[in-house]
Amino acid sequence: MDRDAILAKVVDVVNDTLSLGSDVTLSADTNLKELGADSFDLLELVTALEDEFSMTFDDDAPAQISTIGEVVDAIAAAQ
Template sequence: MDRSQILSKVIDIVNDTLDIEDSVELDESTNLKDLGADSFDLLELVTALEDEFELTMDDEAVEKIATIGQVVDAIESAQ
């Protein structure tokens, strides 16, 4: 799976998990906290990502995630 496919799935999961309005445009530079994500939302997001991509994300990498691009990076390194 290439980066653009991962990004597309991540954006879909972020939209669903954080209940983002359709009018909000998401890309790699989108900051998750700017979308209103708190620590519980981030935990829920990571769980959904791990289920979707059938992997386990490194706790240290998860702690550093702030943007959608960093989510994609963490998924790529976990595969």
């Protein structure tokens, strides 16, 4: 799967998990905490991403991931 396809799926998962409105535009540079995501939200997001991409992140992933681009990089590296 190429980076653009991963990014599109990650954006969908972030929108669904954080219950963002359609007026919010997400990109690789979007900071998850600036969207209002707390540590519980990040844990939920990691779980949703693991399900979506059939993979497992490291246990400390929620603390290490701050942008959507970093999520995409982690998923691309795991494939």
